[in-house]
Amino acid sequence: MYDLIVIGSGPAGEKGAAQAAYFGKRVALIEREAVLGGACVNTGTIPSKTLRESALHLSGFRQRGFTEAIDLTMKSVTIDDFMYRKQHVVEKEWTRIDENLRRHNVDRLQGSARFDSPTRVVVTNSLGQQTLEGQIVLIATGSSPYRPSTVPFDDECVCDSDTILTIGKIPASLAVVGAGVIGCEYASIFAALGVEVHLVDARSTLLPHMDREIVRVLLGELQNRLDVTLHLACEVQTIEKVDGKVSLTLRNGTCIMVDNVLYAAGRNSNAQSRRHWRQDRQPRRGGRERELSNQRAKHLCGR
Ligand SMILES: Cc1cc2nc3c(=O)[nH]c(=O)nc-3n(C[C@H](O)[C@H](O)[C@H](O)COP(=O)(O)OP(=O)(O)OC[C@H]3O[C@@H](n4cnc5c(N)ncnc54)[C@H](O)[C@@H]3O)c2cc1C
Numbered sequence: 001m002y003d004l005i006v007i008g009s010g011p012a013g014e015k016g017a018a019q020a021a022y023f024g025k026r027v028a029l030i031e032r033e034a035v036l037g038g039a040c041v042n043t044g045t046i047p048s049k050t051l052r053e054s055a056l057h058l059s060g061f062r063q064r065g066f067t068e069a070i071d072l073t074m075k076s077v078t079i080d081d082f083m084y085r086k087q088h089v090v091e092k093e094w095t096r097i098d099e100n101l102r103r104h105n106v107d108r109l110q111g112s113a114r115f116d117s118p119t120r121v122v123v124t125n126s127l128g129q130q131t132l133e134g135q136i137v138l139i140a141t142g143s144s145p146y147r148p149s150t151v152p153f154d155d156e157c158v159c160d161s162d163t164i165l166t167i168g169k170i171p172a173s174l175a176v177v178g179a180g181v182i183g184c185e186y187a188s189i190f191a192a193l194g195v196e197v198h199l200v201d202a203r204s205t206l207l208p209h210m211d212r213e214i215v216r217v218l219l220g221e222l223q224n225r226l227d228v229t230l231h232l233a234c235e236v237q238t239i240e241k242v243d244g245k246v247s248l249t250l251r252n253g254t255c256i257m258v259d260n261v262l263y264a265a266g267r268n269s270n271a272q273s274r275r276h277w278r279q280d281r282q283p284r285r286g287g288r289e290r291e292l293s294n295q296r297a298k299h300l301c302g303r
Contacts, residue, residue: 002028005121005134006106007113008270010038013140014097021104028132029101030123032112036097037090038142043162046093048182050086052189059192077193079169086165139271146266151239157246158239158261161186171195171259175248177236178265179206184218186262191226198256199228200248201265202235231256239263 003025006017014036017029035042058077101108109132111125121137123130145160147153155163161182172195176187179201191197199222206215206222222228235251239261248256 002026002107002132002134004028004136004138005030005113005132006138006140007121008038008140008142009033009036009097010140010142011040012142013038013138014100016138016140017106018100018104021106027104028107028109028134030109030111030113030121030132032110034110035094036101037093039144039162041090041093041097043165046089047086047165048161048185048189050089051082052185054082054085055189055192077170079167082170082193083165141270143267143269145264146268147263151263152241153263154241157241157244157259158263161262161264164260164262167260173258174198174260174262175200175246175256175258176262176264177201177239177248178263179203179230179232180264180266181207183262183264184222186264187228188222188226191222191228196258197226197228198231198248198258200231200234200236200250200256202233204233206232 004017004020004027006013006020006027006029009029009031013029013031017027021027031038033042037046038044040046109123109125109130111123111130113121113123115137116122116131119133119135119137121132121134123132145162147160152158153160153163156167159167164186170193171190174187174190174195175198176183176190177200179187179199183199183201184206187197187199206218219230223230231250231254234254236248237251238247238249240247240249242257245257245259246261248258248261250256
């Protein structure tokens with residue numbers, strides 16, 4: 001019997017597990033992926049921030065007036081060169097998390113977790129199943145990119161924010177759908193590399209949750225310094241693959257032809273599947289929130 005079972009090894013799971021173990025609790029951590037670190041280390045914060053740094057270094061030549069150097073650099077940069085530093089940083093993070101969990105004597109299990117009862121968690125992997133019993137279970141399962149069925153994802157020409165990290169080459173042109181933090185970040189990274197970038201969003205402004213003054217500066221930099229073409233208040237009607245290119249039709253009639261599309265218009269919670277989010281395992285919430293949560297649980301359980 002564990003004091004705490006943690007599902008997920010992203011920043012929330014790792015820190016929760018280590019902190020409980022630090023205070024003498026017996027802790028198990030379950031991760032379904034072969035690697036630790038969750039979206040933060042493998043597909044989100046760390047990779048995108050490292051790529052941003054690499055793009056900044058390369059585009060720094062242009063900003064300092066070495067235009068010939070930047071052309072030379074860009075022509076000779078391959079996707080492997082561009083991803084090299086990112087992979088190095090990610091691997092260092094795997095080692096750091098591994099050492100942190102080891103130092104705190106956290107038991108680790110690789111596999112997909114689901115609830116059998118409020119205190120029993122079943123872990124399934126290629127070798128079979130194992131059941132753990134814990135007094136408390138911390139669900140730290142994070143989120144995944146939203147992939148609507150109308151978008152023809154092939155994870156090479158049409159990608160989400162996970163699979164953009166595995167494309168085979170730097171495209172000549174890219175359309176980013178979704179001008180949230182992830183969309184703006186990748187739009188500026190690729191534009192800094194000299195890629196022709198279109199940023200599309202149905203909303204009339206970027207990052208509505210942010211300070212307007214900052215957004216104004218960002219808008220100016222994206223358009224004037226990075227040459228990003230903005231299509232705001234433009235809903236995407238269709239995305240189609242045509243002869244090795246991708247065609248986007250916007251509701252206002254505009255048609256954009258590009259090499260690649262990054263679809264970054266939202267994320268889904270990983271805890272919304274009925275497999276591990278059961279009605280008998282609701283978080284404690286008050287009033288309206290609890291009612292909504294119960295309704296969702298009933299829906300997920302098909303009742
Ligand atoms: C492109 C991008 C850029 C970002 N940039 C920033 C940034 O600059 N700053 C910032 O603060 N945040 C940023 N974020 C957000 C940040 O990555 C997340 O907020 C953070 O990773 C959430 O941590 P978490 O531990 O809750 O979940 P995650 O990191 O998503 O980890 C959840 C883990 O749970 C595992 N899991 C899920 N279901 C199960 C199951 N049933 N059984 C076992 N394991 C399971 C998953 O495999 C995963 O490893 C960015 C995200 C993206 C996608």
